[in-house]
Amino acid sequence: MLRYMIVGIITAVIIYVLAPYIFGNHIEIIESNSYPIQNKNNGYAGVFQKVNKSVVSIYTRKSTVRNNIYFIDPREKALIKKDYSPSGQGSGVIISSQGHIITNFHVIAGSNEILIKDYNGDEYGAAVIGVDPLTDLAILKIDKSTSPIMLGQIKNINIGDIALAIGNPLGVGQTITLGIISATDKEVSPNAYSYQRYVQTDAAINPGNSGGALVNSSGELIGINTAIISISGGADGIGFAIPIDIVKYVLKEIIENGEVIRGYVGISAEINYKGIGVLVKGVQRNSPAYQGGVKEYDIIKKINGKIITEIKEVQKIIGMLKPGQNLSMEVKRNKSIVKINILVSKMNYKIR
Secondary structure, three states: OHHHHHHHHHHHHHHHHHHHHHOOOOOOOEEOOOOOOOOOOOOOHHHHHHHHHHEEEEEEEOOOHHHOEEEEEOOOOEEEEEOOOOEEEEEEEEOOOOOEEEEEHHHHOOOOEEEEEOOOOOEEEOEEEEEEOOOOEEEEEOOOOOOOOEEOOHHHOOOOOEEEEEEOHHHOOOEEEEEEEEEEEEEOOOOOOOOOEEEEEOOOOOOOOOOOEEEOOOOEEEEEEEEEOOOOOOOOOOEEEEEHHHHHHHHHHHHHHOOOOOEEOOEEEOOOOOOOOEEEEEEOOOOHHHHHOOOOOOEEEEEOOEEOOOHHHHHHHHHHOOOOOEEEEEEEEOOEEEEEEEEOEEOOOOOO
């Protein structure tokens, strides 16, 4: 009897330890906890060799009835209808050993087919696991055991650090470009959602680099290349990458929930307000803020006890809350301070 009890206890322990790997939403990723190493050989061949297996090219095809085109076929001398199937191209980064790939949402948006080509030139069909248009990120998966990239730490990213962009610019094949971190926590537009904040680099980024890796001198992923500001249309030394902390957050949310669940209260702010606090420009009717008593022209001074000075602080706090949580807000209304309690609901948005 004692022998059976011991076997039962051992079996239970094994199941408890292995259950997260067998059941539920769990993926294996590798994450760094060290600072980037300094380059000693005046070259970055070692970095490229370390990460090139983790960077892929993405090809997409879109086929819709409204995109049918008509043309004159000179051979048949007739008007011919052809299904117009525009194709797209971008890059992606392998972030798990089970075949998960992260890329930009705009790379795969509206696609009927997604093809992944690895560093060897082997091709695989990809399934969309989840997307987050608000951060322009998407998680794909191929049916293959893969070599994931090492994930860096946002706290270790500093202005002036070496940065290397790896992807497939203009479809010419896997390419690496060198630069530095030009800025961190960069807001490209005052109208941008708070999650759309970037690491800026002067490493050359061109069309096709979107969704590719921005890595440090240790070959650790510090961002997903996503946009350029350019007068010429090419790489003018102003490139932007979604920082690694946002990448990790979106990855975790999509793997666990199939989507990124964010809080919503239903207020808009005046971006040109120069005073201290955030001026409420509008309140969505029947929204949580409306039901809680927030009014147009209120000036938000505190949220959950935190002093508020910028719109991005409001957006970030609310966006990180979950539906059903309570939010306390202090607003200045005329000359009085009004305390408001809001029950946060779920943010919903449409993908176009």
